[in-house]
Amino acid sequence: MNQPNPAPEHAGSPLESRYRRLLRAYPGAYQAERGDEIVGTYLDTVEPGRRWPSPHDAVDLLGAGLRERLRGYGALGLAAALPLAATAALNTLVAVAIFLLLQVEFEDPSFARLDPVGPFQTLGAVIWLGWLFVGLAATVLPGAWARSVAAGGLLLTVALPLVAALLGQPGPPLFVLLPTVALGLATLALPSHPGWVARSLPPLTAGCLAAASVAVSVAEHGGAMFTSYSSTPELLAMAGGLMFALVLLVGLGRALRADDAGLWAALLLATPASLFGANMLSQGIWGSRGGGPTPAAFAITAGSILLAGAALLTVAVAGQAARHRTVRRRALNSTCPTCGHRRKVTAEA
């Protein structure tokens, strides 16, 4: 067995303080009971001379703290739902990316009255190529590497509109970017050990959407149904609704086997799915001007969706916590059928 690091080097050191700061991710009672033990073990494992927790240690501590909080609420299904939500989010992004690339970005820029960026209508093509690359990475790379590539895709999605603005080049509109960023955030939880289904879905999705895109072009006899981003709000709203419906269906199927992870995944994806429809919803509520909602109307609608999504998640976790407390209290109050022993309800319960 390796020898742990000697204590004097790290006792009361900035490194120990930083680990203790990360420990705040845990519930207070858990910190008080286990904090010294966990921090002591971290200090045993770090290499000499280290001053900051490694990014992996930080992610490990924050993730473990979040799981402990969810465990206290009886909502561990939410943590278990993250890889499923991430897989659904990535495949939706792959589908949207390939469709927008083929149907919009490769279209004649004169339709959108834009100065072309090379062979594309806008710089947005780089974002879609990026997400196709993330899909490829999720198929062939280990899970941890795929997560890093997904983080790169998200960074690209956030940074490219700024670059486009700086260069004076056209980029995709906000109603496309906002749900893309929301789904991109979800992909950061891609599974560490994806099964063959999760690995085969991105190429399958890309293939199906490419075929559908070609079929649309053929059906139009060379016409152009989707000539620019402004012609895609209905389609994006449908994509969001389809993603949510499929995840909900999977969730209901898994719920029959007493596994609530799928339903939590549907709840997590409700917000990005709704953001895909924000443009249509905004036009429905506030009316349209020049073929779309005003920026203020869109901002209010998108903000309301984000708030409603956060409130929905909070209510669901609070409801689950109340149910968990009731079940625990009943279990602790019940009498053992064998020996007649009855446990007292404690404050912790």
Place this chain on the structure above:
Amino acid sequence: MTTPTPLREPTFLILTALAREPMHGYGIISDVAALSGGRLALRPGTLYGALDRLTDEGLVERDHEEVVEGRLRRYYRLTEAGRSVLTAETERLRRNVEAASQRLQARPAVGGTARSPANTPGAAARPILRPTGGQA
């Protein structure tokens, strides 16, 4: 006792690490790394989450604690239920390994490089699972 579902590898290795004697967190991390040939590097946050779960399931319990050079060391040990689960899982894995080994040894010779079942020691006692000429 039988395990309802196979144990995941980290859980199996944590129980294996505790099978010999009570251990503290750093000891378990080092032992799991050694048992897996350095492939599995548990981090403390993950380890203590797993220990909490295993404690809830009655497979592991706290043994004793001590303070060494100002650091708290809490030792964990396997319960009888934990030992039974580990024994059952080890037996399940052993049966799988035996079945795989038998089938691999019963594989028909390909070309001149593989051993022929006929001249392998103990070949008569082993069933030939695939007909000659079948795909491996």
